[in-house]
Amino acid sequence: MVKKINEDIDFLKNSRDKIIKSFATHDGDNGSPEVQAALFTQRILQLSEHLKLNKKDNHSRRGLLQLIGKRRRILAFLESKDQERYSMLIKRLGLKK
Numbered sequence: 001m002v003k004k005i006n007e008d009i010d011f012l013k014n015s016r017d018k019i020i021k022s023f024a025t026h027d028g029d030n031g032s033p034e035v036q037a038a039l040f041t042q043r044i045l046q047l048s049e050h051l052k053l054n055k056k057d058n059h060s061r062r063g064l065l066q067l068i069g070k071r072r073r074i075l076a077f078l079e080s081k082d083q084e085r086y087s088m089l090i091k092r093l094g095l096k097k
Contacts, residue, residue: 015042023092033078034089040071041093 016039020030023038047064051057075095079086090097 023089033074034085037071037074037078037089038093040067040074041095043067044071 023034
């Protein structure tokens with residue numbers, strides 16, 4: 001059981017690092033709106049899958065709604081600052097808008 005959890009954590013770290021590298025605007029960037037929105041999107045997808053299996057998990061559902069709100073605010077900020085970066089990010093993440 002502990003080995004399984006450690007493997008899951010390693011997988012999440014590797015995928016997190018890949019997301020940061022692919023969405024970073026410069027070296028050492030892990031705080032730009034692009035990176036933050038991409039990480040939130042990954043977490044939202046994971047929680048959505050979890051909730052498909054665990055329909056009564058209302059605590060996770062609340063966390064999912066909070067993440068969606070955070071991502072929405074980050075995207076609104078980016079849209080107000082730089083429309084071109086916003087539209088590119090929306091396309092790369094596969095979001096509607």
